[in-house]
Amino acid sequence: MCQVENVVEAIPIRVVRVVLQGIAGGLAVWRESGARAVPGLYRPGLPWRMGWPGFAVSVFGLPLLAVALAGGAAAYAGKPLTFQMGWKDIPYAYLWLLILGGPLAEEFGWSYLSDRLDEWLAPSLSTLALGVIWALWH
Numbered sequence: 675m676c677q678v679e680n681v682v683e684a685i686p687i688r689v690v691r692v693v694l695q696g697i698a699g700g701l702a703v704w705r706e707s708g709a710r711a712v713p714g715l716y717r718p719g720l721p722w723r724m725g726w727p728g729f730a731v732s733v734f735g736l737p738l739l740a741v742a743l744a745g746g747a748a749a750y751a752g753k754p755l756t757f758q759m760g761w762k763d764i765p766y767a768y769l770w771l772l773i774l775g776g777p778l779a780e781e782f783g784w785s786y787l788s789d790r791l792d793e794w795l796a797p798s799l800s801t802l803a804l805g806v807i808w809a810l811w812h
Contacts, residue, residue, distance in 0.1 A: 693780070694783075695782070695783025695784065696716075696781070696782035698783050698786075699782045699783040699784075699785065699786035699787070700712050700715055700716065700782065702786055703715045715782055716782055718785070719781060719782060719785075733768070741755075784804070784808070787804065787807065788804055791803050791804055
C-alpha cells in the first residue's frame with residue numbers, strides 16, 4: 675500500500691486503482707461479447723433505486739455511526755476523539771464515496787468477475803473465490 679503524507683497527493687493513485695477495475699470489466703465484456711454488450715455491464719449501477727429513506731440513512735446515519743464507533747474506540751484507548759477532516763472537506767468525501775469510490779468505479783469489475791466465477795464454479799466456491807480475490811486486492 676502506498677503511504678502518502680498528504681491525502682490530496684493520494685487521490686490520483688486511488689482514482690486510477692479504483693476506476694481501472696470498472697474499465698477492465700468493460701474491456702473484458704467487449705472482448706467476449708462485442709461493444710453492444712458493454713452497456714449491459716454498467717446499466718445495473720446507474721438507476722436510482724434506493725429511495726429517500728435509504729439515501730437519508732447513507733448520508734446521515736452511516737457518518738453518525740462512524741463517529742460513534744470512532745468515539746467508542748477513542749474512549750476505549752483513553753484518547754480524545756479528533757477529526758482530520760473539516761466541514762469544507764465533507765462534499766469532497768461524499769463525491770469520493772458515492773461516485774468515484776462506489777457505483778461508478780470498481781463495482782463493475784467485481785460484477786464482471788463474479789459473473790464469470792458463477793459460470794465456472796458452484797455458488798459457494800464462487801463466493802469463496804471472489805472473497806479471497808477481493809481480500810487480496812484490498
